[in-house]
Amino acid sequence: MPRIEAVDLAKRFGRITALEKCNLTIEDGEYVAILGPSGCGKTTLVKLLSGIWTPTEGRVLVDGKDVTDLGVEDRDLGYVFQNIVLFPHMDVWRNATYGPWVHDRAPADVDHVGKEVLELVKMLHERGMFPRELSMGSQQKVALARALANRARLLMLDEPLSALDTRVRLDLRYALRRIVKDLGLTAVHVTHDQEEAMSVADRVVVIRKGRIVEQGPPERLYNQPQDVFTANFVGESNFLEGAVRRIRADWAFVELRSGYILRVPAKGLLEGDPVVLAARPEWLTMSKEGFGNVIPGRIENRRFLGATERLQVRLFTSDLVSVDVPASQSLNTDRDVMVAFHETNILVYPRPYAGLQEALKLE
Amino acid sequence: MAEIVLERLSKFFGPKRALRDVDLRIRDGEYLVVLGPSGAGKTTLLRTIAGLLDPDGGRILMDGREVTRLPPYERQVAFMPQTYSLFQHMSVWENTTFSPTVKGWPEGERDLLAREMLSMVHLIDRREAFPRELSGGMQQRCALARALAADAEVLLLDEPLRALDARLRIELRAELRDLIRHVGTTTIHVTHDQEEALVLADRIAVLRNGELIEVGPAEMVYSRPSSPFVANFLGEMNFFEARSFPSEGGMVRLVAGDTNLLAPKREGLEGTVLAGIRAESCGVQAQEWAAGQGLEGVVKRRLFMGRRISLEVQTEQVGLFKAKPLTAQANWVKEGDPVFVVLPAEHILLFPVPKGGVAAALEVE
Numbered sequence: 001m002p003r004i005e006a007v008d009l010a011k012r013f014g015r016i017t018a019l020e021k022c023n024l025t026i027e028d029g030e031y032v033a034i035l036g037p038s039g040c041g042k043t044t045l046v047k048l049l050s051g052i053w054t055p056t057e058g059r060v061l062v063d064g065k066d067v068t069d070l071g072v073e074d075r076d077l078g079y080v081f082q083n084i085v086l087f088p089h090m091d092v093w094r095n096a097t098y099g100p101w102v103h104d105r106a107p108a109d110v111d112h113v114g115k116e117v118l119e120l121v122k123m124l125h126e127r128g129m130f131p132r133e134l135s136m137g138s139q140q141k142v143a144l145a146r147a148l149a150n151r152a153r154l155l156m157l158d159e160p161l162s163a164l165d166t167r168v169r170l171d172l173r174y175a176l177r178r179i180v181k182d183l184g185l186t187a188v189h190v191t192h193d194q195e196e197a198m199s200v201a202d203r204v205v206v207i208r209k210g211r212i213v214e215q216g217p218p219e220r221l222y223n224q225p226q227d228v229f230t231a232n233f234v235g236e237s238n239f240l241e242g243a244v245r246r247i248r249a250d251w252a253f254v255e256l257r258s259g260y261i262l263r264v265p266a267k268g269l270l271e272g273d274p275v276v277l278a279a280r281p282e283w284l285t286m287s288k289e290g291f292g293n294v295i296p297g298r299i300e301n302r303r304f305l306g307a308t309e310r311l312q313v314r315l316f317t318s319d320l321v322s323v324d325v326p327a328s329q330s331l332n333t334d335r336d337v338m339v340a341f342h343e344t345n346i347l348v349y350p351r352p353y354a355g356l357q358e359a360l361k362l363e
Numbered sequence: 364m365a366e367i368v369l370e371r372l373s374k375f376f377g378p379k380r381a382l383r384d385v386d387l388r389i390r391d392g393e394y395l396v397v398l399g400p401s402g403a404g405k406t407t408l409l410r411t412i413a414g415l416l417d418p419d420g421g422r423i424l425m426d427g428r429e430v431t432r433l434p435p436y437e438r439q440v441a442f443m444p445q446t447y448s449l450f451q452h453m454s455v456w457e458n459t460t461f462s463p464t465v466k467g468w469p470e471g472e473r474d475l476l477a478r479e480m481l482s483m484v485h486l487i488d489r490r491e492a493f494p495r496e497l498s499g500g501m502q503q504r505c506a507l508a509r510a511l512a513a514d515a516e517v518l519l520l521d522e523p524l525r526a527l528d529a530r531l532r533i534e535l536r537a538e539l540r541d542l543i544r545h546v547g548t549t550t551i552h553v554t555h556d557q558e559e560a561l562v563l564a565d566r567i568a569v570l571r572n573g574e575l576i577e578v579g580p581a582e583m584v585y586s587r588p589s590s591p592f593v594a595n596f597l598g599e600m601n602f603f604e605a606r607s608f609p610s611e612g613g614m615v616r617l618v619a620g621d622t623n624l625l626a627p628k629r630e631g632l633e634g635t636v637l638a639g640i641r642a643e644s645c646g647v648q649a650q651e652w653a654a655g656q657g658l659e660g661v662v663k664r665r666l667f668m669g670r671r672i673s674l675e676v677q678t679e680q681v682g683l684f685k686a687k688p689l690t691a692q693a694n695w696v697k698e699g700d701p702v703f704v705v706l707p708a709e710h711i712l713l714f715p716v717p718k719g720g721v722a723a724a725l726e727v728e
Contacts, residue, residue: 037528038498136401165401166556167727170599174666193529199666199673222669222690233530235669282670282689303537304582306561306598307643327586328709345691362531363485 002062002076002154002186003028004049009058011044018044020210021058031180031187033201037233037362038192041210043158046190050156051075062154075154078147082159084139086131092118092142093127099150117145120179137168141175148179155180157189161196173199194234198222206230228276228349232360237278237347238321239356244273252348257317260295264346274351279341281310281322286331287340294338297321302333313339365426365439365516365549366391367412372421374407374573381407383573384421391426392547394540396560396581398596399570400727405553406445408570409519412551413442425517441515445522447506449494455481455505456490462513480508483538485531499526504535511542518543518550524559536562557597561585569593591714591724594639600712602639602721603681607632607713614708620680624656626711637714637721645686646705647674647693653703660684662700672696676704 004026011019019041026032034042047053049060051072059068067075086095094101097114105113118124121141131139140160147155157176161169177200180187191197197204198218205215206229214227225231232239242256252266254275264277287294300320301312308324311331315321323339331337352359367389374382381404389395397405410416412423414435423431430438441462449458459481463473481487484504494502503526510518523539524532540563543550554560560567561581568578577584577593588594591602605617610625617624617638626638650659660678667673671687674696678684686704696702717724 037530038500166558167400174664177666195529195668199668218667218669219694222667236533280670282691304561304585305558306585307641362528362534 003064004154004186004188005061005064006045006049007059007061009045009048009055009060011041011048011053012056017210019048022212024205024212024215026186026188028186029184031177031189031200031202033197033204034188034190034207035194035197035204035234036192036207039363040207042190042192042207044210045207046156046158046188049188050077050079076152077154077156078150078152079156080140080144080147080158080160082162084131084136084143084163086139086142086146088131090130091127092123092129092131092134095131095142096123096127096145096149098146103150113149113151117148118142120148120182121145121175135168136164137172140164140172144176144179148183153185155185155187157187159190159192162191162193169196176200198234204234206233208233225347228278228352228356228359231278231347231349233362235280236322237280238284238319239360240277240315240317240319240321241351241356242275242277244269244271244275247271251343254348256295257319260315260317262295262341262346263293263343264348265343267348269348276349276351276356277341278347278349279321279345281324282308283342283345284321284323285340285342286311286323286325286329287338289340290338293341293343295341296336296338299331299333299335299337302331311337313337315339367517367549367551368422368424368427369412370422370424372408372411372423373419374404374411374416375419381573382411382418385573385575387568387575387578389549389551390565392549394543394550394552394563394565395568396564396566397551397553397568397570398555398557398560400555400596403570404573405555405570406521407573409442409521409551409553412517413440413519414438415442439516440519441510441513441517442519443506443510443521443523445525447494447502449502449506449509451494453493454490455486455492455494455497455508458494458505459490459508459512461509466514468514476512476514477508480512483511483542484508484535500528500531503527507539516549518548518552520550520552522554523552524554532559539563561597569596588712591637591639591717591721594641594712594714595725598641598643599685599687600639600641601645601681601684602637604635604716605638607634607636615713617711622658622680624706624711625708626713627709629713632713632715635716637716639712639714640706640710642673642685642687643671644707644710645684645688646707647676647686647688647696648703648705649695650701650703655705656708657703657705658684659701659703662696662698662702665696665698674702676702678704 006022006024009022036042048055097110100110100113123141204221206213214230221234231237242254244252245255246253247266251263252269254262295315297313297315299311300314303310309327311323313321369385369387372385399405411418459477486504507523564581567581567584569576585597594600605619608616610616613628614625615628617626658678660676663677664675672690672693674686676684
C-alpha cells in the first residue's frame with residue numbers, strides 16, 4: 001500500500017527555484033490536494049513525486065523505498081492530466097483497456113478490468129463511442145478509467161477538472177472522491193481551485209512561491225487558517241490593520257484606524273503588537289445596536305450573488321469590507337449601518353513585515 | 364458608445380442551426396452577459412456581431428446603422444476571442460498599445476491608458492514579456508487589457524476569465540465590472556459560469572440550442588426564471604411534483620406525499636405542478652429544533668466547500684434532496700444525522716409539469 005514521502009525535495013531550473021526544500025508525507029489511503037496559484041510550484045511537486053521530472057535535490061520514498069531514480073514508467077501509478085489525452089481513433093472501451101491490453105493481460109482479465117473501471121466512472125453504456133462524440137466531462141471520465149485500469153494504488157491528478165465547464169466540474173468532484181475512497185487509493189490532486197480542493201480532499205496543502213505555506217484538513221484551513229495568505233487564498237476575507245491597545249484577561253482590544261476598537265481573543269498577543277484582523281464576508285452581520293464589537297460604516301455597493309447579497313461597506317476606519325447578507329434582507333446603498341464582528345469569528349495575525357499587500361499577493 | 368439591435372439573427376453550420384431568430388436590444392453602455400452551456404451558440408453570436416461570421420438571416424444595427432454586412436474593422440468593436448490571438452512577436456506592452464497606436468493616439472495618453480489597463484489585470488510588472496513566456500492565464504489577461512485599451516464602442520468578450528486561477532478570477536471580475544461601468548462601454552460578455560453572470564451583468568441573456576430563451580436583470584432571471592432549465596442553470600435546483608391548492612395571501616398550498624408546503628402563487632397554474640427550490644436556499648436544522656416548513660430526512664453525503672456545506676438528504680416524501688447551507692449554520696451536520704431541511708416559502712418556484720419529463724427539460728444538450 002502506497003505511502004509517499006518527499007524528503008528535502010527541491011527543483012531548480014537554472015537560477016529559478018520552482019520548488020524549495022519540501023518535506024511532505026502522504027499516508028496510505030489519503031486524498032491530498034495540492035493547492036496554489038499558477039506558477040507556485042504545485043505541478044512541479046506532483047511531477048517530482050511521480051518521477052516525470054528528476055529533483056535537483058532530495059528524495060522520494062514510496063513505502064519507505066527510495067524511488068527517486070525511477071522514471072514514471074517504472075512506478076506503479078495512474079496519472080490524469082488537465083488536457084484530456086485519449087486516443088482519438090479508439091472507442092471508449094479500447095481507450096479504457098489500453099493499459100491491460102499492452103501489458104498482454106489475458107482477454108478475460110482485460111474484459112473484467114474494462115467493465116469494472118467503466119462502471120466506476122459510469123461510462124459503460126458509452127463503451128462503443130469515440131472521444132469526439134463525447135462531452136469534455138465524459139472524455140475526462142474515460143481518461144480517469146484508463147488511469148485506474150492499470151490497477152495502480154496511487155493516483156496522480158494534475159488539474160483534472162480545470163478544462164471543464166463549472167457544472168460538470170462540480171459533478172466530477174463527487175465522482176473522484178467516491179472512486180478514490182471506494183477503491184482505497186492514495187491520491188494526490190493538484191488544483192488552483194480552493195473550493196475544489198476543499199471538497200475532494202482529506203488534507204489540503206497550500207503552496208506559494210515554491211514553499212508549503214500551510215496544510216491541514218479542509219475545515220480547519222477555512223475556519224482557522226494559520227497563515228494570512230491562506231485566509232485570503234482559501235475563501236475570501238476582509239482584512240483590517242491595527243495594533244493591540246490593551247489586554248484584559250482573555251481578550252485583546254485592537255485599535256484600528258480612526259480609533260475604533262475591536263475585541264478579539266488574546267491568545268499569544270502582547271500589548272503594542274501590530275496585527276491584522278481577518279473575517280470572512282459571511283461571518284460579519286448587520287447590527288441594530290451601536291455598542292459592542294461593532295464598527296459604523298456606509299453601504300457603498302450591493303452585488304447580487306443569488307441566495308446572498310454582498311454589501312460593500314466603507315467603515316469609518318476607512319476600510320472597505322464585504323458583508324454577505326441573505327438576499328431578502330434588502331439594504332440600500334448610501335445607508336449608514338453597524339457592522340458586527342463576532343469575537344470567536346475573527347482571525348488574528350501578526351502584521352507581516354513586508355506589508356499586508358505583499359503577503360497576500362497571488363503571484 | 365453604442366446601442367446594438369439584433370433582429371431575427373440566424374446562422375447555420377451545414378444543417379445545424381447555431382442561432383435561431385435571435386431578437387435582442389442591448390442598451391448603450393449596458394453590460395450584457397450571455398449565459399448558456401457549451402455548444403449553445405454563445406461564441407457564434409459574438410463572432411456574428413463582431414463581423415467574423417456572416418449571418419444567414421436577420422440584421423445587426425449599431426446606433427440605428429445597419430452593419431450586418433460590414434467588415435469587422437468598420438464596426439467599432441473590440442473582440443476578445445477565447446484563443447486570445449495575441450501578436451506573438453510583440454511584448455505585452457506592444458500588444459496593449461497596438462490599437463491606440465494605430466489610431467494615432469498621442470503617446471502620453473496612450474501610455475496612461477495602457478498602464479491603467481495592465482495594472483488592472485495585474486500584468487504591469489510583466490509588460491516586457493512576450494506571449495510565449497506567459498502562462499495561459501496571463502495571456503488571457505493580456506488579451507483582456509488589449510481589448511479594453513482598444514477604446515472601441517462595443518466590447519465583445521468570449522469567456523474572458525476562463526483560463527484564470529479560481530481566486531484571481533473572483534478578484535478580476537469585480538474590477539472588470541467597476542472599470543467597464545466607469546468607462547461606459549457597451550459590453551457583451553459570454554460565459555458558462557452562472558456566478559460570474561450574476562456578479563457582472565446588468566442583464567443576463569440565456570441561450571439554449573441557439574435560441575434566446577430568457578433575458579432579464581440578474582435578480583429576476585435568478586429569482587423568477589420562466590423555465591426549469593433556466594432555474595437550474597442559475598443554481599442547482601431540487602424539483603418535485605406536487606398538487607397545488609388555493610390558499611390565502613397570494614400563496615398556494617402544495618401537497619407532496621404527506622407533506623404540506625406553502626409557496627407563492629403563480630398565475631395560471633393549477634392542479635399538479637412542478638415545484639422547485641435551489642439547494643442554496645434550503646436551510647438545515649436538527650429535527651428536534653425544527654421550525655417552519657420543510658422535510659425530514661437523513662444526511663447521506665456531506666461535502667465541505669468552504670463558505671457552504673453541500674448535503675444530500677434522503678427524504679421519504681421526495682427522495683434525494685440537495686441543500687447547501689452556509690457553513691456557519693450547518694457545521695454540526697454529519698453523515699447519517701437525521702435533519703430537518705427548511706424550505707422557505709418565498710424561495711419555492713412553480714412551473715407547469717414538463718411534457719417530456721423533468722430530466723429532458725433540464726438537459727444541457
